Amino acid sequence: xxxxxxxxxxxxxxxxxxxxxxxxxxxxxxxxxxxxxxxxxxxxxxxxxxxxxxxxxxxxxxxxxxxxxxxxxxxxxxxxxxxxxxxxxxxx
Amino acid sequence: xxxxxxxxxxxxxxxxxxxxxxxxxxxxxxxxxxxxxxxxxxxxxxxxxxxxxxxxxxxxxxxxxxxxxxxxxxxxxxxxxxxxxxxxxxxx
Numbered sequence: 749x750x751x752x753x754x755x756x757x758x759x760x761x762x763x764x765x766x767x768x769x770x771x772x773x774x775x776x777x778x779x780x781x782x783x784x785x786x787x788x789x790x791x792x793x794x795x796x797x798x799x800x801x802x803x804x805x806x807x808x809x810x811x812x813x814x815x816x817x818x819x820x821x822x823x824x825x826x827x828x829x830x831x832x833x834x835x836x837x838x839x840x
Numbered sequence: 841x842x843x844x845x846x847x848x849x850x851x852x853x854x855x856x857x858x859x860x861x862x863x864x865x866x867x868x869x870x871x872x873x874x875x876x877x878x879x880x881x882x883x884x885x886x887x888x889x890x891x892x893x894x895x896x897x898x899x900x901x902x903x904x905x906x907x908x909x910x911x912x913x914x915x916x917x918x919x920x921x922x923x924x925x926x927x928x929x930x931x932x
Binding site for chain 1: 844847848850851852853854855856857858859860861862864865866869871872873874875876878879880881882883885886887889890892893896897920
């Protein structure tokens with residue numbers, strides 16, 4: 749593998765796995781105060797598009813990286829949405 | 841432009857621009873409670889790698905999308921790091 753391809757793999761691994769500490773943090777603490785729900789709505793949809801795109805062009809690294817990211821993004825989005833919903837009901 | 845390429849562009853736009861509401865939220869409110877600093881450290885580094893990778897392979901969409909994302913990720917990381925640092929000093 750040449751250096752440029754290696755850099756691409758490092759980039760894919762870093763950006764995909766970076767969502768692990770964020771997912772773990774929201775699961776463990778349930779604190780989603782500073783998290784933008786709109787961000788995770790758009791981001792989750794975008795990553796789903798990347799995944800379908802990767803399947804179409806048959807690019808394994810694109811599929812693998814985005815499958816991991818999609819799973820983590822869905823977790824973060826779901827926990828954040830549930831917390832927002834719960835706190836909205838608590839105010840009423 | 842074929843449908844698959846269009847899907848790739850939609851994916852790139854969604855995942856890049858999704859960080860705008862998050863950056864705006866932390867700038868406006870200064871609330872970074874639920875945000876994982878470790879996530880933004882790894883993510884920012886990863887996006888920087890994507891950007892360099894895009895420059896090497898001369899892929900304009902990769903460069904453009906990651907230049908936007910890098911700017912937003914740096915903002916979110918900086919505000920979050922500053923808040924953590926300030927609250928740590930406040931405790932002492």
